[in-house]
Structures are given as structure tokens and as C-alpha cells.
Amino acid sequence: MSARFKALLLILPLVLFLGFFFLWPLWMMISTAVQGGTVRLAFPQTATAIASWDGGGPPPASLQAALIRDLRTDTPQERFGDAVRTLNSQQAGFRTLLPRTARAVREAGETDVVDLAAVDPRWNEQGYWLALKRSMPAYTDANLLAAVDLKRNDEARIEPVEADFAVNRAIMLRTFVIAGQVTLLCAAIGLPFAMLAASVSGWKRNALLIAVLLPLWTSLLVRTAAWLILLQDNGLINQTLRALGLIETPLSLIYNRTGVLIAMTHVLLPLMVLPIYASLIAIPRNLMPAAAALGAAPLQAFRHVLLPLAMPGLLSGSLLVFMVALGYYITPALTGGAGDQMISSVIAFYATGTANWGMAGALGLFLLVPTTVLYILYGRLSRTPLVQT
Amino acid sequence: MSGVTRPGGTAFNAVRLAFAALAVAFLLLPLVAILPLAFTDSVFLVYPISGPSLRWFGALAESQAWTRAIVNSLIIGTGATVVATVVGTLAALGLRRELLPFSGLLRSVFLLPMVVPAVVLGVGMQILYARMGLASSYLGVIIAHAVLCVPFVLVNVASALASIDPALERAAASLGASPVKVFRGVTLPLAMPGILTGAVFAFATSLDEVVITLFVAGPNQTTLARQMFSSLRENISPAIAAAAFIIMILTFALLLAVKGASLFTALRRKQRAEPSEA
Numbered sequence: 001m002s003a004r005f006k007a008l009l010l011i012l013p014l015v016l017f018l019g020f021f022f023l024w025p026l027w028m029m030i031s032t033a034v035q036g037g038t039v040r041l042a043f044p045q046t047a048t049a050i051a052s053w054d055g056g057g058p059p060p061a062s063l064q065a066a067l068i069r070d071l072r073t074d075t076p077q078e079r080f081g082d083a084v085r086t087l088n089s090q091q092a093g094f095r096t097l098l099p100r101t102a103r104a105v106r107e108a109g110e111t112d113v114v115d116l117a118a119v120d121p122r123w124n125e126q127g128y129w130l131a132l133k134r135s136m137p138a139y140t141d142a143n144l145l146a147a148v149d150l151k152r153n154d155e156a157r158i159e160p161v162e163a164d165f166a167v168n169r170a171i172m173l174r175t176f177v178i179a180g181q182v183t184l185l186c187a188a189i190g191l192p193f194a195m196l197a198a199s200v201s202g203w204k205r206n207a208l209l210i211a212v213l214l215p216l217w218t219s220l221l222v223r224t225a226a227w228l229i230l231l232q233d234n235g236l237i238n239q240t241l242r243a244l245g246l247i248e249t250p251l252s253l254i255y256n257r258t259g260v261l262i263a264m265t266h267v268l269l270p271l272m273v274l275p276i277y278a279s280l281i282a283i284p285r286n287l288m289p290a291a292a293a294l295g296a297a298p299l300q301a302f303r304h305v306l307l308p309l310a311m312p313g314l315l316s317g318s319l320l321v322f323m324v325a326l327g328y329y330i331t332p333a334l335t336g337g338a339g340d341q342m343i344s345s346v347i348a349f350y351a352t353g354t355a356n357w358g359m360a361g362a363l364g365l366f367l368l369v370p371t372t373v374l375y376i377l378y379g380r381l382s383r384t385p386l387v388q389t
Numbered sequence: 390m391s392g393v394t395r396p397g398g399t400a401f402n403a404v405r406l407a408f409a410a411l412a413v414a415f416l417l418l419p420l421v422a423i424l425p426l427a428f429t430d431s432v433f434l435v436y437p438i439s440g441p442s443l444r445w446f447g448a449l450a451e452s453q454a455w456t457r458a459i460v461n462s463l464i465i466g467t468g469a470t471v472v473a474t475v476v477g478t479l480a481a482l483g484l485r486r487e488l489l490p491f492s493g494l495l496r497s498v499f500l501l502p503m504v505v506p507a508v509v510l511g512v513g514m515q516i517l518y519a520r521m522g523l524a525s526s527y528l529g530v531i532i533a534h535a536v537l538c539v540p541f542v543l544v545n546v547a548s549a550l551a552s553i554d555p556a557l558e559r560a561a562a563s564l565g566a567s568p569v570k571v572f573r574g575v576t577l578p579l580a581m582p583g584i585l586t587g588a589v590f591a592f593a594t595s596l597d598e599v600v601i602t603l604f605v606a607g608p609n610q611t612t613l614a615r616q617m618f619s620s621l622r623e624n625i626s627p628a629i630a631a632a633a634f635i636i637m638i639l640t641f642a643l644l645l646a647v648k649g650a651s652l653f654t655a656l657r658r659k660q661r662a663e664p665s666e667a
Contacts, residue, residue: 003486003488004488004489006483007482007483007484007485007486007488007489008483008489009483010479010480010482010483011479011480011483011484011489011495012483013475013476013479013480014476014477014479014480014499014539014543015480015495017472017476017535017536017539018498018499018502018536018539021514021517021532021533021535021536022501022502022505022510022536024513024517025510025513025514025516025517026505026509026510026513027513028513028516028517029509029512029513029516032516189412189415192408192412193408193409193412196405196408196409207413208409208413211412211413211416211417212416214416214417214420215416215417215419215420217593217640217641217644218420218637218640219593219596219597219614219633219636219637219640220597220599221597221599221614221617221618221621221633221636222420222423222633222636222637223419223420224621225423225617225621225625225629225630225633226419226420226422226423226633227419228621228625229422229423229426229434229625229630230418230419230422232434232435234435235435236422236436239435239436266415266416266419269415269416298401323504324504326506327505327506327507327508327509329506329507329508329600330599330600330618333622334618334621334622344506344507344508344600347508347509347512348508348511348600348603348604351508351511351512351515351604352515352603352604357512357515357516360512361512361513361516364506364508364509364512364513367506367508367509368505368506368509371504371505371506371509372504372505375497375501375504379497
């Protein structure tokens, strides 16, 4: 058996495992986002009939009859609900229109002719039929567009959604802003900290490194819980500030942006310190004394010697922190207010709250793409391993 | 820095000292502050602690939700650790000599579960599990956790393997040991600290995982971390501090055991290598 074949056999279990339970779910998420399947599945006869209607003029009687037949068949409740939700996201009103029509159709006898417009005058409006037609194709960009607050109008042209429903762009922007703020805070504390740790030796260096590693090894939930306790109105920080006479009324430090930034910076700071430290420790020890011996003032030596050498570490640390911060869910969910939730919480809402997997998938794609790009960039730029042990 | 007097003087040093103290306090204060609160006898999570008491540990032990969650965490953590350690170790061995084309690319793909946002993977897994009938099952949660744990095993085992001197294995082979014997007698024992570290990290990762669990687990598979997440959302009582205390002790005991063992071997190796400095 050749060594190469043996190596292949050894990695095969992991390839299969991750292929099956990691890449496939991601692929499913993406394909669910672009599948227009829900309406098609619930209304198969309408799907066929509507394909031959060009969208101009009133819908033909055969199309109406097909819809009535579909409503009469016993579609599973869940599938019907999914379809109604999808349609309602295209055209508000379907949520009441379809159940009412279905009830009327079922109450009428098998052979009775049902006049849809008599059941609900909304069936006279072209818009509802056009929305139905738009939702029928096997693939759709509706979810992807909705994820960035766009939709197709009756003429199939892309236009912004009503201001009241346009929230996704703001949340995406907020996600990037929070991730950026956390990255800056981590860099502001992490760079001097790593420099300090690299410049001392012995127990001082060990103490500084342990201070970084202990939080890294502590459960994320424990760390978040700890901040919840410390930052409360009568928590340790407010108590101390009041005891020192610095403040009269407690500062509100939690359930707002301040809380999110403090807790996330604490959680992600080790990811900034360690790469910078790793790049500094590789610098020859006599470089700074040499700069000093050549007459450089500390600040000059810092700017021209240490900072350029720390740059690669700072860059990979920043990439890492930003990338991880983008997808954060737990910490903002616990320490932030309603206005501090990041895109992850919207995805979680769609997936677990309303079972709208198409929307969850579309938003997930907008989170997955930047993360993957940053990871590739990180792999190109840095030699530091992702896991610190 | 190696005995050279830094220009800049005492003011500069005072700033450095103050910064170091503040930064260390920022990093460690939260961890230190939460521990004593586990032993409060009050119903509020505030200092000063009115009196020491174990009542909140008692409350956890009496609550069915919490005990069930602890048992679930142990079952799921063990399962995920076994799966991740086996497939991760095999893959690290396969990637070792970079015999395969695209070894580097494969390694990057294998580490992806650590990078992909948990909610994204959660959505995908929920869709997949709904179709496969794995939703709300122990097996489903174990598999989901194992996916997240694999990178930790892979990284640790790979670095342990990289530090093995190939001459040792060649020597064993030249003395007549079969490949299996070389693996069992030389490679495996030398890689063991890395495998154990990887397994501990895998277990710790599973213990702390919340997001994917929210997506794929049913009420019966609620883990300690998930229970803690929902109680943090509802009302913060000292029971949280008691649970945090248990989690911290558990992870630190595991990590210290493994870290201690590997530090000990490293120290002994170093002593042997440079006896003059020891």
C-alpha cells in the first residue's frame, strides 16, 4: 500500500464527516435561500396553470379553477403555512386572504362553482395574482433581495421595500460597526499589552500571559454572566464608583452598547494579544537596545523599529477579532438592548422563531460570505494558528 | 530587557505599571468576582456577601432542569469528544507528511467549523436534521458538537506530531519494528499529550456550546450551557454564579491536568537539553 493511499484513507473519515455534517448543511442553507419551492409545493396545479398566463389582463378562469382545486386538496398545515408566509412577504394581505379563501372553498360543495372575487374582492386585484406568479419559479431571488431590503414589484423590477420593513441593512451595518468598534478597542488595549509582555521576562511575563490565557480558557457563558453581574446598576463597578464619590447615580452599563462593547472586548482581547505577542517574541532581543544605543529616543525606536515589526501580528489579530465578532450571538443577546442586536440574532429569529428558513438562509449567506473572505485573507497573511493552546 | 537601562525614566515606568495593572484587572476581575457570589446566602447577586452559604448549590442539585442539563452535558460532551478525537487524530496522521495534493487547502477546510458563524451552521443543520429525522435527538446534538470540536483535536494532534523527531521512528523501523509496532510503540505515545489536549479542548468546547444547541436540540437535550443561557435571559439569580463556579472548576481541572502534564514533559526535555541553564 503506497504511503499516499494510506494518508488518503486516514483523512477519509474526517472528509466524509465534515462533508456530510458541515459542508452539506451549509449548502442546504444556501439552496433553501434561493429555492422558491414553498409556494410551488403547496399549489402544484396553480403553478402549472400560472405558467401559461403572461401576467397581462385578468387571470383566466382555468387559473382560478386550478387555485380552487389546490385549495381543496388536503395540503399539510405546515406546508400551507410556509407558502402563506412566503406570499405574504411578497404582498402583504395574503396572510388573511388565503386562509379565508381556503375555508370558503372547503365549505362549498365539491361540485359548486366558487367565485373567488365574491369570497374576497382582493382576488380582483392584479397584484395578488402577480405575486403568486412571482413566487412560483423553482428558484427565486426574493429572499436574497429581502435580506438587503429590496423586492421585485409587479413589473418584476427591483425596488426598495417600504421604509417600515427596511431593517436588515441597518442591522448589517450595525453588525459591521460593532465588530469594528470591538476590533479597535482590542487593538488599543492589546497592542501595548503584547508589547509589555514581550519586553519583560520571568514571572512578570508569565503573569501577563496567564492573565490573557485564563479568560480564553473560561467558558464564554461564565464570562458573559460575570459581566452581567459586574455591570448591573448595583454591581461592583457602580458600587465602587459611588463609594469613591465619582458618581451620584449609577451609570447604565448593561443592556446597551456599552455593555456589548465591554463584554465583547473582554472575550476577544486574547485573540488580539496572542498574535501580536507571537510576532514580537520572534524579534531579536538586542534590536531595541541597539536602536537606543544608536541614539533613538524610546518613541522613535517604537515607531521605527517595534511598530513595523508588530504590524503583521496586529493585522492578523485584527482580522481574527473582526471575523469572530461578526458572527457573535450570545454576548450581544445577553448584554445588549434591542438596538444592539447583531445579524446573528435576526437569523436565529427567522430560523427558530418563525421557521422561515429561506430568509434565515439568505441572511446567513450575507454573514457567511464576508467571514469566508476574511478567513482566506487571514490564511494568506498570517502564520499564527487559529487555536492557541 | 536583558539588563539594558531603558531611557525614559520613572514616569514612563509608572505609566507602564498602571497600564499593566488596569489591563490585568480588566482581564481577570470578571472571573474572580463571580466566584465568591456562588456562596452567598442572599437572593441578590451583589457585594458585600451577607453570609456564606451553600444554598445555591443546593438549589441547583434540587432543580430537575439543572441536574438533567448537567447529565446531558456529560453525555453529549463525551460523545462529541470521542467522535471528534477519533476522526481528528486519524486526519492529523494523514496530513502529517503532506503526501496528499492540496494538504494545505485541506487543513484550511478542516479548520472552517471554527470560523463559520455558529448561527449560520445552526440554520443549515436545522434544515438537514429536519429532513434526516435527526432533530431533537442525542445523536444529532453529539454530531453537531463534534463538527465544532474537530478543529481543536486536529490542531493539537498536528502540532504534537510535528514535534516528533522522524529519526526516532526511522531508528525503530531500522531495528526491525513493523510499521504498526512503530506507530504503537513510538508515534502514538509521543503524540499522546497532543491527543489528550485535543480531547480536553473538544470536551470544553462541547460543554460551552450554546448556539448550535439552540438550533438542533429539543427540550430533552438541554445542556448546562443552554440552561445557563436561558436563565441569564430570564432572571439572574445566584444559582447562575453557582453554575458558573461548577463550569469553571470543571474546565480548569481538566485543562490544568493536561497543561500540567505537558509542561512537566517540556520542562524535563528542556532540562535534559540544556543542563547548564537548569
